[in-house]
Amino acid sequence: MKGIVCEKPNRLKMITLDKPEFKEGEALVKIRRIGICGTDLHAYKGNQPYFTYPRVLGHELSGIIDEIGVNQEGLVKGDQVTVIPYLECGNCVACKNSKTNCCTNMKVFGVHIDGGMCESVSIPTDHLVKVNDISLDLAALIEPLSIGAHAVNRSSIVKGENALVIGAGPIGLGVMKFAKQKGANVIAMDINEERLEFCKRWAKVDHTVYGLDNPLERLYEITDGEYPTVVYDATGNLYSMTKSFNYVAHGGRLVYVGLVKGEITFSDPDFHKKELTLMGSRNATREDFEYVLDVLKSGEINADEFISHRCTFDKMVDLFESWLLPESRVIKALVEL
Structure with a gap:
């Protein structure tokens, strides 16, 4: 073969x-x-x-x-x-x-x-x-979408939270979609303005942030000075994953969905001052697959x-x-x- x-x-x-x-x-x-x-x-x-x-x-x-x-x-x-x-x-x-x-x-x-x-x-x-019950095309999307669903479930996000998703690739888009489904106010951040427009159209995000244009100031404005309580980094980029600590609210969670081949460092005083929770989100479970399958059957995606x-x-x-x-x-x- x-x-x-x-x-x-x-x-x-x-x-x-x-x-x-x-x-x-x-x-x-x-x-x-x-x-x-x-x-x-x-x-x-x-x-x-x-x-x-x-x-x-x-x-x-x-x-x-x-x-x-x-x-x-x-x-x-x-x-x-x-x-x-x-x-x-x-x-x-x-x-x-x-x-x-x-x-x-x-x-x-x-x-x-x-x-x-x-x-x-x-x-x-x-x-x-x-x-x-679905097409072969949709069936091939279940795995990447399940990774996004797993990250959202792992973060225990609740309705009304401000959630920042960094990286508008397929995994990040899935995170946005399922965070919206949980009732979060979703902010998409990327360095590609065309991708950000796609986030608005496809994932129905509430706000977009251009990552090369003072993102801290923009996030401050969007969240009334509080910053997002949940930040998902789906870039797989060392620079982005290092900087993402800066975007999390006091008492918030940072979820690494992307994987990078390298070492990540952060300021321990800042980490403790905010009492942050840092999470890794790896792969997905059968339950995530079955959840995504139900969503696909509903026609929401x-x-x-x-x-x-x-x-x-x-x-x-x-x-x-x-x-x-x-x-x-x-x-x-x-x-x-």
């Missing part, structure tokens, strides 16, 4: 892979859609933590079950599914405390092990979610506008580099098989 491998930084190649064999407890899934995410782009550029080469990328997936045995999930051949790509051990302290998303022995599909940028994969049945670029599997290697360019205006690229 065909597959695309990232051989080393800045090099993708179409190759021939062995088709996976059917195993008890797993299902063979024909991949039909692959979403391209920040992890794929960081891996391509050599900036992804926990990553080794060569690697078959791809973990935002939807497809159709081609072969499956008896299973507790009630899945059958022909079902449309999306993949929960976080393969946990089930035995560590995190797993035993129902935090499978941050398992100590985590193997993320397409990061630690080869992923779904190919024609067929074998996946444990308990890591599949049936999505027969406009996928047609969110998916800005498409191509066939055979053309992806040639187009991938262009999707990194700002002038491409990529929100979410989707590969079709």
